[in-house]
Amino acid sequence: xTSIFDQYEQASQVSQRAKPASEPMTSSGxxxxxxxxxxxxxxxxxxNFNPSDLITHVAVANDYLVLAMANGKLFRLDLKSPDHNExxxxxxxxxxxxxxxxxxxxxxxxxxxxxxAARTKDGNPELVYLHRKSSKLKSVSKxx
Numbered sequence: 659x660t661s662i663f664d665q666y667e668q669a670s671q672v673s674q675r676a677k678p679a680s681e682p683m684t685s686s687g688x689x690x691x692x693x694x695x696x697x698x699x700x701x702x703x704x705x706n707f708n709p710s711d712l713i714t715h716v717a718v719a720n721d722y723l724v725l726a727m728a729n730g731k732l733f734r735l736d737l738k739s740p741d742h743n744e745x746x747x748x749x750x751x752x753x754x755x756x757x758x759x760x761x762x763x764x765x766x767x768x769x770x771x772x773x774x775a776a777r778t779k780d781g782n783p784e785l786v787y788l789h790r791k792s793s794k795l796k797s798v799s800k801x802x
Contacts, residue, residue, distance in 0.1 A: 661698075663688070705740055709733065715761045722767030722790065726758055732772075732788070744793060748772060751795045752784055771798070 670686035710733075715726035725733040730749025736742060748758075756776035763770050767790060774784040785798040 710745070715758060717761045717763035717770070719763045719765050720767035722763070724761060724763055724770055726761050726772070734790075746788070746793050746795070748786065748795055751786055751797065752776070756784055 667686070667688055670688065709725065709727055710731065711727040711729035713725050714728050717724045721737040723733075723735045723737055725735075726748075727733065730747060732746045732748055734744045734746065752774050753776045756774040758772060759775045760773045761770060762773070769790070770788040772786040772788070772795075774786070776784055787796045787798050788794075
């Protein structure tokens with residue numbers, strides 16, 4: 659896997675080769691420096707994961723993954739320990755005609771909000787809260 663800087667450097671070398679030989683070589687403006695911590699920003703690894711249904715929404719924060727699936731279930735996974743996962747049924751808590759419009763996870767990965775298109779009796783959109791250490795969904799009735 660190449661980094662974006664490697665791709666930039668390769669592209670600039672190709673563009674320099676295409677110039678006529680009469681022009682002097684110019685710098686690409688890229689300085690090749692090593693940082694103290696040279697760990698990659700992203701990494702990929704294979705996981706044995708077969709979702710129970712179609713994935714509709716995804717939220718990731720702080721090595722914590724939450725997937726919303728079409729069958730009304732949430733799949734929660736701590737990426738640091740991928741063998742411990744949890745599925746939570748959210749369709750029982752909301753109105754039957756509710757459609758999930760978005761899931762929002764805070765930057766630390768502790769607080770999850772589920773937003774639904776169906777409106778409550780007072781006309782507000784339905785909002786459900788889930789904490790990382792809990793598996794009980796709570797309806798948020800007063801939100802601004």
